[in-house]
Amino acid sequence: MPLSGKHLLGISGLPVSDIRLILNTARSFREISSRPIKKVPTLRGRTIINLFFEPSTRTRSSFEIAAKRLSADSLNFSVSTSSVSKGETLIDTGLNLLSMNPDVIVIRHSEAGAPHLLARHLKGCSIVNAGDGMHEHPTQALLDALTIEDKKERFEGLKIAIVGDIAHSRVARSNALLLTKMGSDVWICGPPTLIPIAFDQYNVHVTYQMQEALEGADVIMMLRTQRERQREVFYPSIKEYFALYGLDRRKLTWAKKDAIVMHPGPINRGVEIDPEVADGLESVILEQVTNGVAVRMAVLYLILGASEEGSK
Amino acid sequence: MTILIQGGKLVDPSQGLNKKTDLLIEKGKVAGLGKITPEKGWKVVDARGWIVAPGFIDMHVHLREPGREDKETVATGTRAAVAGGFTGVACMPNTDPINDCEAITRFIREKARESNLAHVYPIGAITKGEDGAELAEIGEMVKAGAVALSDDGRPVQNNQIMRRALEYSKIFDIAILDHCEDVNLAARGSMNESAVSTELGLRGINGAAEEMQVARDVVLGRLTHARVHICHLSTRESLDWVRMGKKQGIRITCEVTPHHFTLSDEAIRSYDTNFKVNPPLRSKSDVEALLEGLADGTVDTIATDHAPHTSLDKDVTFEEAACGVVGMETAVPLVWEFLVLKGVISESRAVELLSVNPSRILRIDRGTLQQGAIADVTLIDPKRRIKIDAKQFASKGRNCPYQDWELRGVPMMTIVGGRIVYERPA
Numbered sequence: 001m002p003l004s005g006k007h008l009l010g011i012s013g014l015p016v017s018d019i020r021l022i023l024n025t026a027r028s029f030r031e032i033s034s035r036p037i038k039k040v041p042t043l044r045g046r047t048i049i050n051l052f053f054e055p056s057t058r059t060r061s062s063f064e065i066a067a068k069r070l071s072a073d074s075l076n077f078s079v080s081t082s083s084v085s086k087g088e089t090l091i092d093t094g095l096n097l098l099s100m101n102p103d104v105i106v107i108r109h110s111e112a113g114a115p116h117l118l119a120r121h122l123k124g125c126s127i128v129n130a131g132d133g134m135h136e137h138p139t140q141a142l143l144d145a146l147t148i149e150d151k152k153e154r155f156e157g158l159k160i161a162i163v164g165d166i167a168h169s170r171v172a173r174s175n176a177l178l179l180t181k182m183g184s185d186v187w188i189c190g191p192p193t194l195i196p197i198a199f200d201q202y203n204v205h206v207t208y209q210m211q212e213a214l215e216g217a218d219v220i221m222m223l224r225t226q227r228e229r230q231r232e233v234f235y236p237s238i239k240e241y242f243a244l245y246g247l248d249r250r251k252l253t254w255a256k257k258d259a260i261v262m263h264p265g266p267i268n269r270g271v272e273i274d275p276e277v278a279d280g281l282e283s284v285i286l287e288q289v290t291n292g293v294a295v296r297m298a299v300l301y302l303i304l305g306a307s308e309e310g311s312k
Numbered sequence: 313m314t315i316l317i318q319g320g321k322l323v324d325p326s327q328g329l330n331k332k333t334d335l336l337i338e339k340g341k342v343a344g345l346g347k348i349t350p351e352k353g354w355k356v357v358d359a360r361g362w363i364v365a366p367g368f369i370d371m372h373v374h375l376r377e378p379g380r381e382d383k384e385t386v387a388t389g390t391r392a393a394v395a396g397g398f399t400g401v402a403c404m405p406n407t408d409p410i411n412d413c414e415a416i417t418r419f420i421r422e423k424a425r426e427s428n429l430a431h432v433y434p435i436g437a438i439t440k441g442e443d444g445a446e447l448a449e450i451g452e453m454v455k456a457g458a459v460a461l462s463d464d465g466r467p468v469q470n471n472q473i474m475r476r477a478l479e480y481s482k483i484f485d486i487a488i489l490d491h492c493e494d495v496n497l498a499a500r501g502s503m504n505e506s507a508v509s510t511e512l513g514l515r516g517i518n519g520a521a522e523e524m525q526v527a528r529d530v531v532l533g534r535l536t537h538a539r540v541h542i543c544h545l546s547t548r549e550s551l552d553w554v555r556m557g558k559k560q561g562i563r564i565t566c567e568v569t570p571h572h573f574t575l576s577d578e579a580i581r582s583y584d585t586n587f588k589v590n591p592p593l594r595s596k597s598d599v600e601a602l603l604e605g606l607a608d609g610t611v612d613t614i615a616t617d618h619a620p621h622t623s624l625d626k627d628v629t630f631e632e633a634a635c636g637v638v639g640m641e642t643a644v645p646l647v648w649e650f651l652v653l654k655g656v657i658s659e660s661r662a663v664e665l666l667s668v669n670p671s672r673i674l675r676i677d678r679g680t681l682q683q684g685a686i687a688d689v690t691l692i693d694p695k696r697r698i699k700i701d702a703k704q705f706a707s708k709g710r711n712c713p714y715q716d717w718e719l720r721g722v723p724m725m726t727i728v729g730g731r732i733v734y735e736r737p738a
Contacts, residue, residue: 012511089628111629112513113583133631135513170513197516198507 002305007119007127010136011177019178023146025298026291032069033293043072046304047102050076051093052130053109058265059130059140062289063106066296072103094118098125103304106130126303134168140264141174143295145182147288148219151260155182161213161255162204163189163245164223164272165234167196171264172223176202189213190223190245193234210245214254221262222247225272238271248274252282260284314338315730316350320359320691324366325660326668326680335364337687340730345683355732359691362724365663366681367399367688369670370640372464372489372543372567372615375401375432377423378416379408384620384708386423386432389640392618392707393430394734396640397723399688400431401618402674404464405442412437412448417456429733430726431688433459433674438477438488442466447477454484459674462489464543465590469495471528478538487539487565487673492525492550493517493591502631504577504592512580514630517592519547526550530557533564541673542566544617546591548601555610565612565673570646571637573602575713585626585633586713589617606665607656613670616643620709638702638709646714648694648721659694666690689727696722 003018011019032040048067052060060076067074077097088096090109097105104126107115112133119127131137145155152158160179166172166188176199179186186204188195189212200206207213214220225241235241242248247261261273261282269275278285315337322333322345329345336344350356370393376384384392386403393401403420405411411420417434424432436453440446442463450461461481467490468474474490481488498521503509505516526542530553533540542554545566557564571589576596579587587593605611619636626633647666651657657665667690671679678688697720702712726734 089624091627109629111631113630116583117629133513134515173511173513196510197505197518198510201507201511 003302008138008299008303009115009119009127009129011138011141011174011181012136014138016181019142019145019181022142022295022298022302023149025302026146026294029297029301030291030294032297033290038069039071040069041071042301043067043070043304046072047100048072048074048104048106048300049097049102050074051097051105051107052076052078053114054131056108056131058289059108062292063130063296066293066300069293070297070301072300090114090117091121094122098122104128104300109133128299128303131170133170135170136174137170138174139292139296139299140171141178142299143288143292144175144221144262144264145178146291146295147262147284150287151284152218155179155184158184158218159187159216160184160219160221161187161189161217162221162223163210163213163247165194165225165229166190166199166223167194168226168229169223175221176204180204187213187217191235194229210251211254214251217255217259219260219262220247220255222272224264224266225268227271242271246272246274247277249276252277262288265289313730314354315357315727315732316348316354317357317359317364317689317691318350320362320364322364322681323659323663324681325664326366327682330660335681335689337689337727337730340687342681342683342685342687345681357691357725361693361695363659363692363694365690365692366667366679367726367728368397368644368666368690369400369402369674369678370398370616370618370643371402371613371670371674373401373403373618373640374406374620374636375403375420376620377407378419382622386420387427388706388708389618390424390427390429390432392638392640392705394726394728395706395723396642397644397690397692397726398430398640399690399726399728400433400676400678401640402433402435402459404462405435405437406465410437410442411435411453412440412442414449414452414456417453417458421457430728433676435460435462435489437461438463438468439473444468444470444473447480450480450484454486459676460487460489460541462491462543464489464491467491467493467495467525471532474528475532475536478532478536478540482536482538485539486675487541489541489543490525490529491543492522492529494521494524497521497524501592502588503580504594506577506595508577508580512583519549519594519598522547522591523549523553526553530562530564533557533562534560537563539563544569544572544591544615545611546572546594547598551601551605551610558610566610567613567615568602568606568611569615569617570639570643571713573599573606574646574650579713580630583630585628585630586637586711588630588633588635589637590635603656606651611665613673614643614647614665615670616640618707620707621711623710626711636711638705638707638712641705641707642700642712642714644692644723645698645719645721648692649719652694653720687727687730690723691725692721693724694721696720696724698722
């Protein structure tokens with residue numbers, strides 16, 4: 001059974017049945033990564049291009065490994081800001097790549113809607129959004145979901161706190177969309193300067209008090225805080241930010257005893273998370289990374305299944 | 313040539329007319345109103361079923377010349393104007409170079425004379441280079457034909473400079489047309505700050521960025537007694553400030569664009585850059601407020617902020633894309649379909665918004681078809697339907713958010729100075 005759409009542009013518009021399908025497929029693929037020979041011929045002969053306009057070693061590597069474990073040919077096309085300034089537009093870059101007949105283009109871009117622009121102009125190729133500006137990062141939300149379900153065996157009724165720089169976070173948006181779809185009770189927490197207007201449209205609770213967000217939480221998801229935000233007057237100092245919203249041992253006691261701590265990485269030790277917590281038993285941060293490969297294998301596999309159905 | 317416009321409904325609020333009346337044009341002027349029998353040699357226009365109105369003035373357009381002739385020229389822009397039913401346009405000074413001196417003002421007027429279609433009324437910059445620092449040579453520009461002042465697109469941030477500009481404008485009794493935007497509050501946003509911007513992950517421009525400067529202009533308008541006109545007003549609260557200012561006798565007026573009263577930020581969900589404008593498309597509640605303001609008289613004029621761009625500026629990501637839509641060739645049908653035919657405003661009020669009031673604000677001798685007036689006339693078929701196709705525009709710009717929309721109320725003929733400059737094919 002393929003996915004319902006040809007592209008994966010976001011969690012918005014992705015039906016629960018697709019989410020279930022991706023998670024289940026990811027679980028069955030996960031075993032491949034633990035074999036001595038970590039490769040199956042499933043996508044042999046398929047070409048996948050990783051088109052990254054933003055530096056991201058981790059997400060790009062994760063997609064690359066996912067493609068390789070399924071025997072697809074993957075190519076990394078990193079566009080530095082300097083070559084964009086040479087004047088080639090995103091559409092031109094896309095059309096050039098399309099002429100090489102790829103099956104999937106995985107795109108990461110600093111601007112919201114860039115994958116949608118490619119999807120509109122590039123016919124005959126699937127687009128996977130690997131993060132677009134402050135908009136969405138669907139595979140991150142899916143790998144987070146896989147990790148949560150592994151640990152908690154359900155979504156319904158879980159209290160999940162997402163803490164930090166919500167405004168600039170595509171991870172927060174995709175997770176809020178996905179987890180509420182799956183029936184979790186999502187709490188959004190951060191300084192008001194970093195919570196965008198009308199965020200409660202996602203059917204989440206919004207609080208500025210960390211204790212309220214964490215009390216009785218099953219899952220704590222910490223977001224990366226960029227140091228340069230201080231200069232943009234979102235908060236006065238890293239020290240004060242950490243005091244109010246950094247996750248340390250003391251704040252962790254507010255959550256359930258068996259709460260798990262997640263982070264999309266890369267973590268800023270001492271900014272949003274205490275090293276002791278990041279390395280603690282509650283932390284599933286490295287499992288998230290492992291699950292990232294499985295989820296991306298599932299997405300590539302299902303997307304190609306879908307477009308094959310479409311071309312018949 | 314003598315032209316007799318026969319059988320049309322003359323809608324001219326400047327003289328309280330709204331009835332079937334023939335209109336005679338001779339030597340470029342209105343030569344007679346009433347029941348007129350055609351004589352030999354006259355050109356007779358059968359206007360039965362049409363509205364005959366004093367020529368429409370679009371007081372906010374970007375003609376891009378000099379400097380960006382790839383986007384538009386005075387010639388193509390005025391062709392678009394007359395095709396859209398406008399007999400005159402006031403063009404913003406943010407050309408390259410900026411119209412901040414007599415020479416550029418003259419150049420634009422000269423281009424308009426060569427094109428010989430719609431009248432072009434240049435708007436001079438308030439400050440040199442629109443830098444918001446030093447006053448431009450306003451007197452020289454006025455002498456050369458500038459009818460108003462504006463730093464459109466790069467609004468004056470310093471309140472003291474704005475105060476001085478308003479005071480200085482009183483020498484010439486011209487209005488300052490203010491694009492109200494506090495650039496710090498706007499914070500490099502690319503759409504309205506709302507649930508939709510949050511959903512789309514696009515940086516938002518809060519309505520407060522506009523309202524802050526509208527409020528400032530009310531305050532400075534009271535202080536200086538100068539004439540201030542708010543460009544492309546887009547929010548409910550901005551309108552409240554203008555309403556309050558007017559009630560207090562401040563000489564403040566405002567305009568609204570067709571895109572702000574027909575579209576809301578919901579339209580951006582597809583990331584279509586043809587919906588990217590500045591000020592941004594606002595919420596549905598703001599759209600409702602603008603409709604109320606158009607109906608209750610708070611809004612003085614409808615202007616298009618016609619802003620042609622090339623595909624290079626628009627076929628990019630939303631945040632990277634240029635702001636603006638073309639508007640002159642869709643404005644009249646949008647006014648009729650969304651305002652007149654829906655009963656929001658009367659035909660007379662539409663003519664007031666499109667002709668009488670902009671003429672008064674710009675202090676130009678237009679906006680009337682009284683005996684002896686210059687014969688600038690707009691003729692509309694209110695029942696005729698068109699399907700918008702940007703590819704057919706006379707403008708060079710194709711950045712139109714209304715592609716394939718079907719609208720009623722079509723400009724059929726445009727007369728400038730007694731000369732038929734546009735006639736829609738039957």
